Amino acid sequence: MAGARAYLEDLLQQPVEHFAYPNGIPGGDYDGRHVEILCVPGEAGRTLSQAPNRLLGHGAQLGVPVFLMTGPTTPDPRFNDPAPLANVARAFPQLPIVCYHGWWPNVAQAIGLAFRYENIHLVPDMYLFVAGSKAYVEAANGFMADQFLFGSSYPFRPIQQSIRDFLGGYGFHGDQALALLGQTASAPQREVLAAVRYQSNRAVLHTDPALLPRDRKLWSAWNYFAGNGDPGEQPVAVSYLINRLQPLPFATPVVVTLNPAREPEATKVIAEFDYAHPIFDGPAIAAQQRLASVQGKNGIWLAGPLSDLGASIVTGWFMLREMKALAARSKRVHDIPPQTL
Secondary structure, eight states: OHHHHHHHHHHHTSOOOOOOOOOSOBTTTBOHHHHHHTTOOSOTTOOGGGSOHHHHHHHHHHTOOEEEEOSTTSSSGGGGOOTTHHHHHHHOTTSOEEEEGGGTTOHHHHHHHHHHOTTEEEEOGGGGGSTTOHHHHHHHTTTTTTSBOOOOOTTTSOHHHHHHHHHSSSOOOHHHHHHHHGGGSOHHHHHHHHTOEEEEEEEEEEOOGGGSOSSGGGOOSEEEEEOSSSTTTSOEEEEEEHHHHSOOSSOSOOEEEESOSSOOOGGGEEEEEEEEEEEOOHHHHHHHHHHHHHTTGGGOOOOGGGSSSOOHHHHHHHHHHHHHHHHHHOTTGGGSOGGGO
């Protein structure tokens, strides 16, 4: 225990006040002495739904979180069903419950529980980098911002590699990445991330041509509409005509309207979505100019909306440029085919 703590403190350059133990095989990796030290009554391997109410209640009173190890490596797949956790979260709403491995591959069910119970927190750790993990990112950028935690997966993955991959294109917004990384990022990196603000936007997918120009000859891929109001105060909407952006096998206009100033006809609405987009104001532009000076600190590389213009194609070009810089510093540069750079 002491050795692991000292290693983490040396790596993070800050005190480590909490960690989870025991972990592993009873009788091999730990025994009864370790259980007694950590004041965990009962037999090893007890599931949370079987844990004594007095233990859970005591943890809720002290604000001490319960840590669960979930995921597909459990002895019985039924142990990886997140459904029973609802009973515990409901009975002890003040008890923080932290779920390592994020119940993968039952991602949707786990996110649904976190949506219903604010005391449930997910740590996908190494399963953030496998198929089906996109939903974690979408939830973390939305309602689950304060219920999503970063886990390095060490020793299965090098800590610095997990941090680098975490920031290297998984779609976390700058403010969310800042909250997750905390003091792991350097002070200049935190300043750059904090400089980019985000705005919530509502997108409506529909087939109502009334939100396009009256003259069909003016229909474009992007269509701008401003409502009534004083200059600078007018509500603004943008309608993306999907038929112009990509070939569709029908003539009916398919439209995505961002923040509609007027609502499309209800019978023609297909779906609605909530997004958060970066705001490219003065501080954000200034942060873009500083980006090169903070890259690579603590093994962290930043991309996404911090790139030059924020558009998808420019972001892709920017990430490629940063990959070149990263490869130039890497001892394994020969592993990257030259034609990809």
